[in-house]
Amino acid sequence: MLRVGLIGYGYWGPNLVRNFAEASGAEVAAISDLQPDRLAKVKSRYPAIKTTTDYHDLVNDDSIDAIAIVTPVSTHFALARQALEAGKHVFVEKPLAESSAHAAWLVQQAKERQKVLMVDHTFVYTSAVQKIRELVAGNHLGKIYYYDSVRVNLGLFQHDVNVLWDLAVHDLAIIDYVFGGLAPTAVSATGMSHVPGQPENIAYLTLFFPENLIAHIHVNWLAPVKIRRTLVGGSKKMIVYDDLEPSEKVKVYDKGITVGNSLEKVYRMLIHYRAGDMWAPQLEMNEALQQEVAQFIQCIEHGRQPIADGEAGLRVVRILEAAAQSLARQGSLINLEARRMAA
């Protein structure tokens, strides 16, 4: 029985606790939070779980095997570092850390100490994203042209990171998983803050990949409606993934173009439009976080790596870091290939 300690019982923490509590093979041993009223809630729902306002109590508890960190981004590194150094397996809320140097350090530590380091890239564990990966991997879409995502709603403004670190991280994790490793050659990002002194609340990120694949991520904390819609365009088929649809979240369109030569006008290409059936595959109705927690437990048991391992978390943070640089220079291109070659 894996004994889990959780740091941070705010917005997302209760979901993790519920899933760890109901998972087979694990139990929540203790929870720490700075706010006593949150701990009181824990006590009323889960009388058996120990609570504390000092996270050191968890880190220093030898009976605890794994630490889940569900705190603001700026604290991820310090907490994960202490947990790893105390010999715990670590589950960290996304994004893994505030900088790629910190993320790389955690990856290295986990490797050396042979501990599981997992990032909460939730969407990667949804049946919708897994179906999209399966369709891409099986070459059902043909050559991939673009990934285009709109992820906007009103709230929850973060104070320590901008909207890219909060929302675009989901799309970067999806792209990393669906296309098998996130290696854009360059990025360009624009955005704006509308609250003085606060990070950007609206942002647009373009990623350039080899072979004319382009990705664009469109995030906004100040939108009047909630939209979670992603288009994936391929030469053979195209996908519309709408996460807010109660069912049919993934629709596969047999649509596209074919390019031919015009007989009469040799200098001009002819574009033919192709429209066929639409198909919405049946998706499993399970909670992503449940899958995620189950994988974390199994990876610890069997010494395996989760899908959303530290390396995935690091790849995502590297892009976010580059995006931040481009954002600060109003869209100037940040060349990642050059960096990789230099590294």
Added chain:
Amino acid sequence: MLRVGLIGYGYWGPNLVRNFAEASGAEVAAISDLQPDRLAKVKSRYPAIKTTTDYHDLVNDDSIDAIAIVTPVSTHFALARQALEAGKHVFVEKPLAESSAHAAWLVQQAKERQKVLMVDHTFVYTSAVQKIRELVAGNHLGKIYYYDSVRVNLGLFQHDVNVLWDLAVHDLAIIDYVFGGLAPTAVSATGMSHVPGQPENIAYLTLFFPENLIAHIHVNWLAPVKIRRTLVGGSKKMIVYDDLEPSEKVKVYDKGITVGNSLEKVYRMLIHYRAGDMWAPQLEMNEALQQEVAQFIQCIEHGRQPIADGEAGLRVVRILEAAAQSLARQGSLINLEARRMAA
């Protein structure tokens, strides 16, 4: 009775002909097109209209007062120039011209010859966009934070211009009209072509305006579904404008944030979320093109300037030109303020 000659009876031409034919105060005198089969269609529907494969027949016909140009963008300048020089009023399909130099030349000519030069910025004449302008002008939205538009569908690939010149032009015309003159300080654009040798079929354009107003336009010729959705965010209210809604195209949300100081944590701003009613104003059910054609006729009659005059067309082309430069450099910022000061 204004006698109109129309050049180009392809995709959009028939709509213009129908509207000029049914407008009071005008009649369609002649139509030219390079393809005789299109002219045959004219003959079967409108036996009284003269047809020709040579547009010079229209330009040189002294009984014709005005020329409507509904041809590919690359031909706009040459045709509009000849029409103006022949003393005609001119109505040009959007965008006005392929370059700001050409557009400026046409504006200057029309002014000197005291002719009406109008661009087919159709959306500016919809009751939806007019309502949005009214709400913005009346300060119902408060300080404007952003304009964010998604305009994607499958087709119609253009051969002489990229997707920005074809689709983003609509949003630039809307922004120009709604916010009273299009004066961004800088632009950044990214995009990609997926058909070898052809212009970009997917593109993303960010416009920076003074006072933290940001606009973003998202266009795609290769999307599996049609989306026409624009968000306008203000400090007091926010708009969702969905042009594909059969009714309730414009929805006004009494939503937003208020920023206060936290008592306990003075270093941190507190964001409060505000949600109120939604309201969808009743919109007139009229065809934009009908309003547009009526305004063209009236402006000629009374020597007035239309909303979508040559100046508006020129402002839009200037942005498109800057966007093309940024696009070619993968998002590099093009500073428009510097240009204006230099000019």
Added chain:
Amino acid sequence: MLRVGLIGYGYWGPNLVRNFAEASGAEVAAISDLQPDRLAKVKSRYPAIKTTTDYHDLVNDDSIDAIAIVTPVSTHFALARQALEAGKHVFVEKPLAESSAHAAWLVQQAKERQKVLMVDHTFVYTSAVQKIRELVAGNHLGKIYYYDSVRVNLGLFQHDVNVLWDLAVHDLAIIDYVFGGLAPTAVSATGMSHVPGQPENIAYLTLFFPENLIAHIHVNWLAPVKIRRTLVGGSKKMIVYDDLEPSEKVKVYDKGITVGNSLEKVYRMLIHYRAGDMWAPQLEMNEALQQEVAQFIQCIEHGRQPIADGEAGLRVVRILEAAAQSLARQGSLINLEARRMAA
């Protein structure tokens, strides 16, 4: 070249004229309407078409081969009768007549005189309904359980017939076509008028068929939104047909139940729910009325019967008549099988 005369240039007439005018093999020779201003519109659009306020001019014109009747229901019989008696082929706006006796008389006359009698059951000519028929005929849905349609919107109130005769007629025509001949065993209808002295503006019609097939039609002239949604449930698959969807009008769901015996509780049947993929077949993008007009012309040319022939029109009117009787008695069952056996 079939020469067509059209009586009634009101709401629907112009659509028919446009389609006959553009059809190959036919031309519109003359149009009659009681209102001279409508005829003036004809003249401006189609200068070559003769106009008259007296429909006798059309009936008595020997150069006219076919008459299209697009007038209020109460006039259908008298006009169609005169046209048939004058030796014309006849196309009648739906429903065919106000009573089954009148409809039967027209069918009989057309048969005797070997003229084509066609009813404007428009939906039967849509690619959506044709696809549904194909799926039903090919047994893709399994045993059909129900047909359930909601057809509501604001307007157009009719003065001579109630909402069933105006809107439910569409569903009856669809059912007749999709299930191959409309033979319900009984009907029950309820409804209400909310305008004193006027026919019912809201009504609900249940049709009972052999083998537990039930149909329900739900119509309303006084609804704030337009809805056109039909569910067809079968043992193997189920259809949602939404006529207002711009694309994907027909969605086929691989959903249903299977019934098994419970092992532990032999007295109780176990219902298992089955959910699979959804599939939206690509539909042809053509105008139903164009197909309809083409079929009318071809049937006259080749002496064939159209899908929506007089017999289909008669079957639909018989149900409407029975529904009217049930409606007057607030849902009392009207047994149609007994009538058929008596006849």
Added chain:
Amino acid sequence: MLRVGLIGYGYWGPNLVRNFAEASGAEVAAISDLQPDRLAKVKSRYPAIKTTTDYHDLVNDDSIDAIAIVTPVSTHFALARQALEAGKHVFVEKPLAESSAHAAWLVQQAKERQKVLMVDHTFVYTSAVQKIRELVAGNHLGKIYYYDSVRVNLGLFQHDVNVLWDLAVHDLAIIDYVFGGLAPTAVSATGMSHVPGQPENIAYLTLFFPENLIAHIHVNWLAPVKIRRTLVGGSKKMIVYDDLEPSEKVKVYDKGITVGNSLEKVYRMLIHYRAGDMWAPQLEMNEALQQEVAQFIQCIEHGRQPIADGEAGLRVVRILEAAAQSLARQGSLINLEARRMAA
């Protein structure tokens, strides 16, 4: 502190337990269920709650003040009777009982013993339905013309009652609450069973009220999609209530007709269509069941009657009983006014 015992921990029971557990002023003392595996789940989530497979343990426990009955309909009467006779307050899952005689008996008993008898008419406690009631009560809709509801989805087939008792009960409770007491003059119902030996899984119920108000309820356990849409039509405004909308569940349309006299044709009324703004009032985001449980607790504390009291439950059961009679006779009208006068 009110001590609650709950009988039946199946589909809905866990929701009630969670709400009673988190309500202030109450605690869940014990839960009974026939299936031990369900009780095991209780134990893992709520170690402090006593569990038993024998409901008598709850009824006979003097420390328990109130019993919540969340079992199949056929058991409601027997269980509620024993609970009342043991001096408990009673909360019963909808519908109150299988027959009006039973329901009336329970109402009478609760009255005599001065106990609170409440039915789980959940929708009556939603902010959407409360807003609709407020709009109707405030005469914002004008004279009410109709209530028209579609409530369909796949599952959960009941074995002891048909789909009207399972789903239409929601609409009857809403109508009862919104229009202030459910007094239709007559009802007509049709439907069908598609599983041999099982109750009807699809049904249509029309209710006739005084002054031309008509209600129609459309329920189906075998629909491929979930629909929860209600139209309420009034002379001044009309409502669309879509319970599946994440926000804007209630939309108020300023649409309708006005009736005037035609000048030229005195025998004919003229219908004018009126279209104005649409407005979606902001709704509280609270869980209905939480409100309901709070009201149950407060009514017990202060000796008050809840909105969904036994009388409301009885009125709803009377309609369901009449509907069942009509259903068995394929829509024959059941006159309720006559019954009330006879009673």
